[in-house]
């Protein structure tokens with residue numbers, strides 16, 4: 304691994320960026336007035352899973368890049384003292400716990416994206432909140448992950464050792480390659496590899512591998528200057544993958560294989576599967592769902 308900083312003094316990563324400003328067109332009309340990241344897996348919104356994943360690795364500041372007109376994410380994480388008091392008066396401490404999502408020492412910041420000009424543009428909106436030498440993590444909440452170990456741990460470890468961009472990747476089926484940023488890993492070592500290329504949505508016959516970038520990143524603040532200089536693509540969007548490709552010409556970029564199961568909840572199949580996956584872990588729901596599916600033949 305090429306190193307960018309003193310390995311003995313790894314910087315702590317304390318800030319997470321959650322881009323939640325996408326249009327979510329594949330989930331219209333549900334996403335007309337609600338970000339898709341608020342869609343629930345059973346009873347917990349996707350964004351809350353992602354926030355809990357970040358908090359579990361010591362993130363202290365949550366930065367939500369939101370669409371200007373949507374306040375629902377803010378409302379979801381708001382302590383809502385009146386609701387809390389009502390449940391307390393009823394002695395419903397189980398409900399108090401459910402609505403009390405963030406501890407008071409966690410800082411939340413909401414930045415409007417203005418226009419949905421792509422993931423790269425969304426990440427760029429966080430620039431003023433990230434120090435010039437700081438690294439930060441980005442989580443796309445519509446990638447719902449179930450893993451034996453928090454997937455951010457290995458990602459952050461690699462980024463802290465190298466001081467460089469680190470991407471979570473997994474092998475994707477051939478027919479899905481053209482939907483992903485695909486990396487070309489050099490030499491895998493315990494699930495981590497430096498990459499020598501990244502290609503946005505290649506044709507499967509031209510892809511350098513079948514390792515697709517998924518919605519977990521650790522990025523250095525250097526990415527912001529690159530993003531500013533990244534032209535919009537044919538759809539008028541600034542792609543994060545394009546900026547990472549440019550950064551790769553200047554310094555190392557690393558990939559860490561996801562050790563776990565990911566559901567792409569940005570499309571119907573992944574979202575329904577994620578709900579089924581979680582439901583089947585609940586013994587009561589499992590029996591009822593199995594019976595229902597059996598009855599359907």
Ligand code: UTP
Pocket residue numbers: 322323324325326327328329330339368416418419420421422424425443444445569
């Ligand atoms: P997607 O590529 O899934 O786009 O964004 P989308 O607009 O949300 O959904 P579709 O394709 O129209 O159905 C990946 C992530 O980047 C965020 C999204 O909210 C999602 O978490 N994003 C995307 C932004 O925050 N802003 C953007 O301009 C685009």
